[in-house]
Amino acid sequence: MSFDYIIVGAGTAGCLLANRLSADPAKRVLLLEAGGRDDYHWIHIPVGYLYCIGNPRTDWLFKTEPDAGLNGRSLRYPRGKVLGGCSSINGMIYMRGQARDYEAWAEATADPAWRWNECLPHFIRHENHWRLDKGQTASAAFRALHGHGGEWRVEKQRLRWDVLDAFAAAAQEAGIPALDDFNGGTNEGVGYFEVNQKSGWRWNTAKAFLRPLCYGRPNFELWTGAQVQRLTLSRESGALQCTGAEVATPRGLQTVTLNPGGELLLAAGAIGSPQLLQLSGLGPAGLLARHGIALQQELPGVGANLQDHLQIRAVFKVEGAKTLNTMANTLLGKARIGLEYAFTRSGPMSMAPSQLGAFTRSSPDKRWPDLEYHVQPLSLEAFGEPLHSFNAITASVCNLNPTSRGTVQIRSADAAEAPAIAPNYLSTAEDRRVAAESLRLTRRIVAQPAFAAYRPQEYKPGLQFQSDEELARLAGDIATTIFHPVGTCKMGRADDTMAVVDSHLRVRGVAGLRVVDASVMPTITSGNTNSPTLMIAERAASWILAGE
Structure with missing residues (x-):
């Protein structure tokens, strides 16, 4: 029950993290997924998103709060609850955004590692683009921007x-x-659009990054139907440390712990990650006090800065x-x-x-x-x-660049209760x-x-x-959501009081804890958000493996 890396959420980011981190046989890796396996046939048939969204087998079934900007309407807010996460139910569009998006991230974090030219190799590393297949022709300029042989297949429609x-x-x-x-x-x-498909089938991150390599590694464990209730924290000499998590499983409540020097990687998405931080006593003091949760570390930005298209x-x-x-x-x-x-x-x-x-x-x-x-x-x-x-x-x-900002806030101390999602469109x-x-x-x-x-x-x-x-x-x-929530655990400079994580995605004031998903984006990308989330995970994996 002790691991070097505990990854919460087997979605877009979590599957890639599991692949990269379990490649070291000396490290024990646990991947936790609240949903089930991706063995539902409609996940893999592209048009099957119609049967996955709004289906409790594959979707968290969130709804937004009534929104004044939508004339009082509330919206269905799909989020993947299955291996592959949103990559199992989304629109399959491969889209990086614009170079200026990443230049803005570098400015927001005071870290040039987020500039477009620095991020580009982390897109290319896992890419497998059809135009670079044998027998296809592609210009030198195209080859400089795209990859082949990686896990993430990109095809034409x-x-x-x-x-x-x-x-x-x-x-x-x-x-x-x-x-x-x-x-x-x-x-x-x-x-x-080009799409994440392979020979007419949806290509989700569970296929790309978990099968077959992770399943064959003795140092890798996957738990499905495992919903994290809260993170476990301890203080030694005044320093706050993440030590593991409490997990509701089909076998009952389990406690998993980190080995010395290990890390818990929160990859539960722009809704799930701020919810879990707040349930664990990491967030706005007033919100936590209202729900009787002991404050461990005040982080006012947890659940703020919600952006969506x-x-x-x-x-x-x-x-x-x-x-x-x-x-x-x-x-x-x-x-x-x-x-x-x-x-x-x-x-x-x-x-x-x-x-x-x-x-x-x-x-x-x-x-x-x-x-x-x-x-x-x-x-x-x-x-x-x-x-x-x-x-x-x-x-x-x-x-693409909305100026409206919303919030994600827990309604109670019960992890089973969906948070209040208020996009403020x-x-x-x-x-x-x-x-x-x-x-x-x-x-x-x-x-x-x-x-x-x-x-x-x-x-x-x-x-x-x-x-x-x-x-x-x-x-x-x-109008309705196009399913791109981001920003609720944003990264930022040390003097940004609303930044939840630093530029290497480490949670402020808590050792052994990072957030690695779309919630860390300070501003939303100028396009669909799935592929930028994969790049974030690739970038984070390189830092984690290097001990940075």
Whole structure:
């Protein structure tokens, strides 16, 4: 029951950490996962995210607090509760963000190790990009930015849609250039997303980093159905030390401990990591006092600084187009889709939730792209509801750099009770302005000649809404999370009182404890957050192995 490394959370970061740290046979590694194994078939079929989100077998089933920016609505807030974590239920999009994101991290931490050029090798180390496969051709510039032979497979999508090709052409007519690689440090442009799949199957971090190597190592243990209740801490000579964790398992409550010089690595995500720190007496003093938890170390930033990408879903009816709405609305259509996937691993069942992407600026005075589009050949009223009976596309747009900040706070001292998640979407004038401008830009793209053949009609939000105030309110009515929460245990300089961890991700004032997941981001990346989280874990593993 004693280990050199205890990793809490077998999600995106935890699986990579387990792989790297257990490579040393002299170190005993324990990986704890509250969910089960990734043996549910819908995890591995790409379109299966529809059956994993909102499913207690794979999802924590969180909901946000009613949000004023969303006109009082609360949102479903999916987080993976299964081996692979969110990589088992997410949109599979491979996206690093923009170089400027990492330059900002370096400034926020006063540590050049977080600069883009320093982070790039830690993206490349685990990458296995299809364009570098034998028989493919790639430029020297592309080869300098990408890797091959690593564990994390990146492939092109296995289908295209004429209506999305037309949207891409319209975006170019609206001034957004074509782009075939979103991951070179600047992602301004339009093109199809690349995805974390392998031969038409989802490629999650459990497949990539746990199988087969970790399972065959005698120094590695994996516990599933093991929910950490709190971290165990001790004080010696006034110094606070993490000594292990209390874990609820199918065999009852277990206590696991760290060997001398060992570390506990909290990789429970932007919701789970601040929750566990607060339950353990590490967090804002007032919050802990309200719930009768003894303060071990005051860290006011634990659970603060929550950031997320809010997508505004504009729906346009189209004519003369093939979309998933009508393809999948009959038993015969569903049968054809199923047979196509069964025999070729292609077609709609191989789809990521979003196929076409675009990055652009909400206004000409922006110095960099601050909007991301996820464009889909389908539409529905809300996630989890049936497809519409008419042909339509959805052009979802999100503000990449929101200025709104939210919180994650425990509701009680009970680890089984979900925390209160309050994103505070659209709570700043800047975010409301960008929301209105992004809807206007969507209309401008759809109005271009390249899309005219489909005779688009705006179904949502509706052309009757035109003013900034109307569009911002409508954004609150129709927008939803794109599942990118970060920042709730942010890293920062020694003089930043809200920083929870230092630039090497060590928790302030607590020896033997680091946080290694998306919660450490001081600011959200300009794109999807799964691959940056893997890079963070790769970066952390190198420091841990070096004793830094």
